[in-house]
Amino acid sequence: AQSVAQPEDQVNVAEGNPLTVKCTYSVSGNPYLFWYVQYPNRGLQFLLKYITGDNLVKGSYGFEAEFNKSQTSFHLKKPSALVSDSALYFCAVRDRWTGGFKTIFGAGTRLFVKA
Amino acid sequence: EAGVTQFPSHSVIEKGQTVTLRCDPISGHDNLYWYRRVMGKEIKFLLHFVKESKQDESGMPNNRFLAERTGGTYSTLKVQPAELEDSGVYFCASSQDPGKGDTQYFGPGTRLTVL
Numbered sequence: 001a002q003s004v005a006q007p008e009d010q011v012n013v014a015e016g017n018p019l020t021v022k023c024t025y026s027v028s029g030n031p032y033l034f035w036y037v038q039y040p041n042r043g044l045q046f047l048l049k050y051i052t053g054d055n056l057v058k059g060s061y062g063f064e065a066e067f068n069k070s071q072t073s074f075h076l077k078k079p080s081a082l083v084s085d086s087a088l089y090f091c092a093v094r095d096r097w098t099g100g101f102k103t104i105f106g107a108g109t110r111l112f113v114k115a
Numbered sequence: 116e117a118g119v120t121q122f123p124s125h126s127v128i129e130k131g132q133t134v135t136l137r138c139d140p141i142s143g144h145d146n147l148y149w150y151r152r153v154m155g156k157e158i159k160f161l162l163h164f165v166k167e168s169k170q171d172e173s174g175m176p177n178n179r180f181l182a183e184r185t186g187g188t189y190s191t192l193k194v195q196p197a198e199l200e201d202s203g204v205y206f207c208a209s210s211q212d213p214g215k216g217d218t219q220y221f222g223p224g225t226r227l228t229v230l
Contacts (some may be wrong), residue, residue, distance in 0.1 A: 004157070032216040043119075043223035044158075044206065051216040090158065094216070101146070102160035102171060103208075103219060 002027045004093050006106035013081045014114050021076040021109045023091030033074040034092040034103065035065055044090065050074060061085070081113045117141065119222035121207050127228045133195040136225045140189070140209030146170075147190050148210075148219060149182060153203035164190060197229045 048059025162172040166187035
């Protein structure tokens with residue numbers, strides 16, 4: 001079955017430090033991979049996606065993610081965290097070949113950035 | 116360009132009542148999706164419309180849920196009769212061409228509370 005795992009419910013990091021939010025997935029074929037962010041009282045906002053090509057994907061607000069096929073991971077990273085990055089982050093996957101066009105989401109990871 | 120909009124933002128109803136949620140996709144997006152996040156868990160797919168046709172409704176939990184998209188514009192999701200376990204946040208998303216890893220853009224969600 002297709003699934004996405006975000007092993008950490010919460011990540012705490014100090015402002016200015018690098019951050020990583022982990023994501024691993026399980027799909028039968030080559031996936032499309034996405035990261036979304038949800039700020040308080042807001043909807044899901046698209047951050048970045050991997051379709052094909054370079055394994056390192058750069059997105060909005062200085063975020064980037066690296067696709068690792070052998071480890072089936074797509075970790076979200078940022079070199080220097082801001083307090084305003086505090087939010088709920090969702091990793092998501094869509095199978096290229098099967099499963100229709102639905103997007104499978106992880107349970108979310110809450111990021112706290114302390115000043 | 117206006118984003119995906121949803122109405123209402125919050126709804127509180129009693130068990131056994133009926134509630135109708137509305138979603139207006141981004142103009143020109145033929146693909147419309149409904150998702151649900153229950154009790155802080157992962158966001159789960161409910162169904163996918165292409166224009167007015169249901170392309171995939173494999174995620175609909177039971178026959179108390181009815182989704183429509185008459186005319187291929189806005190969509191409604193009706194829950195009748197509502198049960199306690201239907202409480203959660205209902206998200207709508209739209210996209211242009213899902214077959215090519217297209218991004219799904221999400222609305223702010225409707226928070227449904229069934230008492």
